[in-house]
Amino acid sequence: MSKKIFVAVAWPYANGPLHVGHVAGVLLPADIFARYHRLRGNEALMISGSDCHGTPITISAERAGITPEQLVQRHHSSFLKTFKTLGISFDLYTQTLTENHYKVTQEFFHRLSASNCIYKEIMIGSWTETLQRFLPDRYIEGICPKCDYARARGDQCDKCGRLHEPWELLEPHSTMDGSPVTFRETDHYFLDLARLQPELNTWLQSVDRSCWRHNTLQFTQNWIKEGLRGRAITRDLEWGIPVPVDDPTFKTKRFYVWFDAVIGYISATIEWAGRSGKPEKWREWWEAKTDRSDRIRSYYFLGKDNIPFHTIVWPAMLIGYGNRVLPYNVSASEFMTLEGEKMSSSRNWAIWLPEIEDRYQPDQIRYYLAANAPESRDSDWSWSDFVRRNNDELLGTWGNLAHRVLTLAWRNFGLAPEPGEFRESDQQLLTISAEAFSKVGGLIESVKLKAALQEALALAQRANQYLNEEQPWTLINTDRSRAGTIIYTGLVVVDRMKTLLCPFLPHSCQRLHELLGYEDVIGALPTIEKTTDIDGRERPVLSGGYSNVNRWKPVTIPIGQSLRPPAPLFLKLEENVAEEEREHLRRQAQVVDRDLKRK
Ligand SMILES: [Zn+2]
Numbered sequence: 178m179s180k181k182i183f184v185a186v187a188w189p190y191a192n193g194p195l196h197v198g199h200v201a202g203v204l205l206p207a208d209i210f211a212r213y214h215r216l217r218g219n220e221a222l223m224i225s226g227s228d229c230h231g232t233p234i235t236i237s238a239e240r241a242g243i244t245p246e247q248l249v250q251r252h253h254s255s256f257l258k259t260f261k262t263l264g265i266s267f268d269l270y271t272q273t274l275t276e277n278h279y280k281v282t283q284e285f286f287h288r289l290s291a292s293n294c295i296y297k298e299i300m301i302g303s304w305t306e307t308l309q310r311f312l313p314d315r316y317i318e319g320i321c322p323k324c325d326y327a328r329a330r331g332d333q334c335d336k337c338g339r340l341h342e343p344w345e346l347l348e349p350h351s352t353m354d355g356s357p358v359t360f361r362e363t364d365h366y367f368l369d370l371a372r373l374q375p376e377l378n379t380w381l382q383s384v385d386r387s388c389w390r391h392n393t394l395q396f397t398q399n400w401i402k403e404g405l406r407g408r409a410i411t412r413d414l415e416w417g418i419p420v421p422v423d424d425p426t427f428k429t430k431r432f433y434v435w436f437d438a439v440i441g442y443i444s445a446t447i448e449w450a451g452r453s454g455k456p457e458k459w460r461e462w463w464e465a466k467t468d469r470s471d472r473i474r475s476y477y478f479l480g481k482d483n484i485p486f487h488t489i490v491w492p493a494m495l496i497g498y499g500n501r502v503l504p505y506n507v508s509a510s511e512f513m514t515l516e517g518e519k520m521s522s523s524r525n526w527a528i529w530l531p532e533i534e535d536r537y538q539p540d541q542i543r544y545y546l547a548a549n550a551p552e553s554r555d556s557d558w559s560w561s562d563f564v565r566r567n568n569d570e571l572l573g574t575w576g577n578l579a580h581r582v583l584t585l586a587w588r589n590f591g592l593a594p595e596p597g598e599f600r601e602s603d604q605q606l607l608t609i610s611a612e613a614f615s616k617v618g619g620l621i622e623s624v625k626l627k628a629a630l631q632e633a634l635a636l637a638q639r640a641n642q643y644l645n646e647e648q649p650w651t652l653i654n655t656d657r658s659r660a661g662t663i664i665y666t667g668l669v670v671v672d673r674m675k676t677l678l679c680p681f682l683p684h685s686c687q688r689l690h691e692l693l694g695y696e697d698v699i700g701a702l703p704t705i706e707k708t709t710d711i712d713g714r715e716r717p718v719l720s721g722g723y724s725n726v727n728r729w730k731p732v733t734i735p736i737g738q739s740l741r742p743p744a745p746l747f748l749k750l751e752e753n754v755a756e757e758e759r760e761h762l763r764r765q766a767q768v769v770d771r772d773l774k775r776k
Contacts, residue, residue: 179725180472182214183462183502186225187479187487188273188438191252192234195259196527197558198520199480201546202510206626207478208265209547212680213621216699218727222462224445226271226278226718227253230417231434232313236353245416249274250716257705257719259530263539264683264702269449270719273418273441276711277451281444282437283421285498286366286410294369294497295410302363302413303331303343307356311413317358319346364426367407368436373493374405380492380503388623390553392481393509397488408490410436439491443501452720465502474505476624481509508624511551515558516759526766528558538748540682544571547681552627560755567750575637575678576685576747581644582667583692583743589653593668593694593738594661603666606643610636610670611731617677618729626681633677640670665736668693672734675699685746694738699728 186207189199207223214221229249238248253272260270271278289295302311314331321329322345326336331343343349349358370377378401386394410433411420417431443463450459462473477487487507495501514520520527533542545563548570549556586593599607613636620629644667652660672693679686683700690699703721710716 178472179727180214180219180474181462182211182219182221183473183475184211184214184221184223185442185475185477185504186223186267187477187483188225188228188441189256190231190233190434191227191229191249191256191272192231192237193252193522194255194529194531196520196522196529197515197533197542197546198513198527198551200259200263200265200530200542201513201549201556201558202480202551203478204260204265205263205543205546206508206510206550206552206624207476209626209680210476210478210621210624212266212683212700213618213729215723215725216676216679216727217618217729218725220725221268221723222446222449223266223268224270224442224449225267226269226273226441226445227256228434228438228441229253229273230431230437232316232412232414232416235414235416236316246274246714254717255531257717259534260719261703261705262534263530263543264700265719266683266701266703266721266723267719268721268723269445269452270703271441271445271448272716272718273437274710274716275444275448277448278437278441278444279418281447282418282432282440285440285443285494286421286432288499289368289494289497292497292499294373294494296367296369296407297364298367298407299362300365300409301342301344301360303349303358304361305351305353305356305358307354308351311361311363312351312353312358313412314343316352317343317346317349318352319343319349319358322347363413365409365411365430366420368410368490368493368497369407370405370489370493371407373496374401376496377401377405377489377493380496381488384504385506388506390508390624392511392553393484393488393507396481396484400485400489405489405493409433435486435490436494439486439494442491449720463502465500473502475502477504477507479507479509481511484509506624511553511555513551513556513558516560516762517557524766525768526762528762538684540685541567541571541747541750543682547626547630550627552625560758563758564750564752564755567747570634572745572747572749574634574641575674576745578637578641578644578667579671579674579689580743580745582664582671583740585649585653585664586668587740587743589657589664590661592740593734593736594665595736596662596665597658599662599666602643602647603662606640606666606670609639610673613673613677614729614731621680630678630681633674633681636670636674636677640667640674643667665734668734673731676728676732688744689746692741692743693734694740698724 184207187203211221211223234245238245303317317331318328320327321334323339324337326334333340344360411430412433418437420427420430446459446462450456492503617629617632647663649660649663675686675689679700687700701723703719705717706720707717
């Protein structure tokens with residue numbers, strides 16, 4: 178029976194372009210996972226959107242001399258283009274500025290209030306007189322009361338590691354203009370995590386420990402052990418979702434970004450259902466007490482800095498709301514460094530997707546990010562390694578195998594030749610290629626995507642070895658029938674590998690599918706749709722129609738199937754590419770260094 182697989186992707190913050198780390202750790206793993214489940218015949222729903230609120234966006238917009246809405250739409254459009262180019266197959270990628278999302282968030286708040294999961298309390302806010310506003314901790318610096326370090330941040334000292342409140346700093350000031358910061362009392366709403374802790378514990382004890390990653394479980398348990406405290410869900414700022422209460426002091430406050438962004442998983446599902454013409458269909462994915470709920474599994478994909486919001490805060494909110502499907506697995510990735518150094522937006526030490534997405538084939542980028550994913554430990558993007566893996570693995574091992582087999586078949590037969598009797602060596606390879614479906618599939622289901630890719634590539638290596646031993650290109654002149662059997666065996670294996678690799682490399686697998694003589698679509702790509710929201714603004718989304726016909730099985734290409742003229746699937750990269758790209762990175766970072774010095 179087919180399962181319902183909900184693929185929730187952490188909402189990218191629309192405050193800057195996407196870099197390869199975002200794709201490697203969050204977007205690509207989610208896409209591979211969703212594509213696999215569709216090929217497996219399961220109903221997958223992959224949802225996310227741009228996170229558009231919060232102080233950092235208002236500050237960036239001010240600096241750029243545009244409105245927050247303009248800034249957000251600029252980045253949102255760039256995200257959509259990247260996802261379309263790379264083939265990130267969202268069923269819906271929307272944003273948090275929609276009327277629908279505002280409505281769902283406010284309703285969520287009402288419901289949590291009604292079930293006593295929210296309380297109001299006075300907080301101390303950091304106020305700057307020159308800017309006439311409250312500032313988040315990240316925009317405050319001062320002298321550390323413990324070690325005298327002069328540039329301690331509002332919430333933590335980077336030198337001695339002390340955690341503190343901003344008012345404990347000596348000479349606290351704003352990092353935006355250096356002006357002094359004073360402290361004022363301000364009312365806020367809090368999510369009562371302490372009250373929800375017992376139920377959270379019960380849920381955490383029931384999760385399938387064999388599929389949760391060690392980092393995620395460990396981190397969550399440590400948090401819980403310390404005892405949970407209430408967390409503020411509102412902020413003093415005017416860019417965000419209004420707090421729906423009849424209280425004038427809340428006129429200048431909005432929901433905190435993390436509160437509304439996680440609710441986006443539900444609001445986006447509601448939007449998706451509305452767009453698909455079945456507005457009630459979202460309930461099948463979220464209402465825990467439907468007869469189908471045992472078949473729903475929700476998988477969340479995020480970076481490790483987002484763990485507490487997905488394993489504590491969001492489940493607590495869902496428990497507080499009641500009758501909602503809780504996460505089945507929360508898959509947090511580690512970080513990706515660049516040429517051995519931490520990626521940094523402020524230093525411009527990053528590979529921005531809009532810069533490279535048109536320079537390389539999408540599957541070249543996808544391959545490197547999947548093979549080198551920061552799955553259970555940090556990984557590094559190195560341009561030399563990018564070139565090497567492309568030439569040796571993607572092209573050398575897999576691309577050449579497919580091209581070699583197709584060329585042999587096309588030149589000598591023009592179609593899938595009729596095999597003679599299979600020998601032991603043929604049979605062995607056919608069996609291994611059939612068994613790969615459960616091996617690769619099992620690894621993907623437990624979100625071990627890197628190992629799944631390795632397993633598929635090992636099959637390509639094995640097939641190359643088989644061809645080298647059997648030498649059909651020599652036999653074709655002396656024993657055409659035997660050569661035909663070997664080439665047919667090769668075609669079957671390449672055809673099966675196309676399915677095994679399709680979640681990772683949808684563009685090239687689709688091309689290969691066509692070269693093998695098929696007509697239909699296996700690597701469907703998303704499309705950008707332009708729509709106008711209730712407020713009259715155009716807010717494009719990413720969407721797509723994806724089939725979930727069960728193809729995850731060892732098929733055998735029909736004998737006599739006509740092939741199309743073969744063409745190589747991947748481009749070789751010259752050795753100097755790595756040096757040129759590194760030089761480009763250094764120049765890009767120097768420009769920022771000079772800018773900083775000038776300030
Ligand atoms: Zn310190």
